[in-house]
Amino acid sequence: MTSAVAKLASKTAGVPIDGELAALFTPIRREQRVDEVRSAEYTPFPRTRADQTPRRGFTRDVSPLGMCLGVDVPEQIGALLRIEVKRLDGQPIGATIGRVVWCQPTRDGRYWIGLDLLCEPDGIQSKWHRRLLKGQD
8 A cells, every 4th residue: 555545544544435536445356256146154164152053145246266245244354254155956066264354234234245265165176166156056
């Protein structure tokens, strides 16, 4: 971050920004996203209590290194989640571990969470992940 951007960020902390200024604070995407809506279940990782039952959500988009989930409950930035993506018939495709990098409320009271995938989902270039990115499963 340049010093000018850092100064602006410190002066505007908590102040909504839009337009050209928003582009200064938007990270550069390293890979292309694929719009793919799938059912998903997720739990904290590692699970430490029996009452940490799976929560349900859905994917909005996926990329080789991340995904966006629509969820009912906000998640803490930095939290680790085990995410299991489902096929259209509800059967699991595969699972991965992701770190929450952002959480944003929606107008309907739900949340979008952005995840960095930390480990290979059964091998990040595994069949299920490649097929999901291509929309084939």
